[in-house]
Amino acid sequence: MAYYSHSQRIGEDFFGVSMKTSSAKCPVCDKVVSANKAQANHLVHAIVTLFSFGAWIIVWIFASINAANSPWRCQYCGTVVHPHS
Numbered sequence: 001m002a003y004y005s006h007s008q009r010i011g012e013d014f015f016g017v018s019m020k021t022s023s024a025k026c027p028v029c030d031k032v033v034s035a036n037k038a039q040a041n042h043l044v045h046a047i048v049t050l051f052s053f054g055a056w057i058i059v060w061i062f063a064s065i066n067a068a069n070s071p072w073r074c075q076y077c078g079t080v081v082h083p084h085s
Contacts, residue, residue, distance in 0.1 A: 022083035026074040035081050038070040 024035035045060035071080045 022072065024072060024074070024081035024083040026077065026079055026081050028077045028079045029074060032084075033081070034075040035072040035083050036075055037072045038067040040064045040067040 018039055018041050019036045020039040022035050022037075023032055025031070026033045026035075040060070040063045042060075042064075045056065045063065049056040049060060072083050073079065074081050
């Protein structure tokens with residue numbers, strides 16, 4: 001079973017955060033796996049902020065900070081990994 005929920009793996013969640021994917025060696029799974037990292041979709045946030053007359057900007061700031069600080073994680077076990085360069 002994958003660590004991330006179905007909506008996060010295939011697209012964006014409610015807050016306009018999608019997943020960036022890379023490959024990495026997982027020390028727990030002991031193999032090269034797909035690694036995921038959260039990434040804010042700034043276009044979606046900008047559009048929602050405009051339609052909400054600026055009220056959504058608080059969510060946008062929170063999502064951006066959260067995504068920037070999220071580590072790369074193994075898709076299968078959730079262990080923090082370092083992607084290949």
